[in-house]
Amino acid sequence: MAKKSIAEETGFGVATMPDKAQGRRYVGGGEYIPGVPARDLSAEEAATYAPMIAATEAATGRILYQAIEEE
Numbered sequence: 001m002a003k004k005s006i007a008e009e010t011g012f013g014v015a016t017m018p019d020k021a022q023g024r025r026y027v028g029g030g031e032y033i034p035g036v037p038a039r040d041l042s043a044e045e046a047a048t049y050a051p052m053i054a055a056t057e058a059a060t061g062r063i064l065y066q067a068i069e070e071e
Contacts, residue, residue, distance in 0.1 A: 022046065024053075028064035041065065 024046040032038040033056045
């Protein structure tokens with residue numbers, strides 16, 4: 001099985017942006033991105049911070065936010 005890219009893992013990125021708005025769960029364990037809240041994000045916040053989150057996760061390989069799975 002092929003390893004998932006950061007964009008696939010986080011749900012951020014042009015190829016994997018969801019069609020509908022979706023919040024993000026903070027899983028960073030105390031790590032943070034300057035200027036981005038270190039907590040769960042609403043769908044609107046996730047859209048606002050998506051470029052910073054994607055760039056930081058691509059550069060560091062650390063996943064700090066994951067898509068909130070709908071039930």
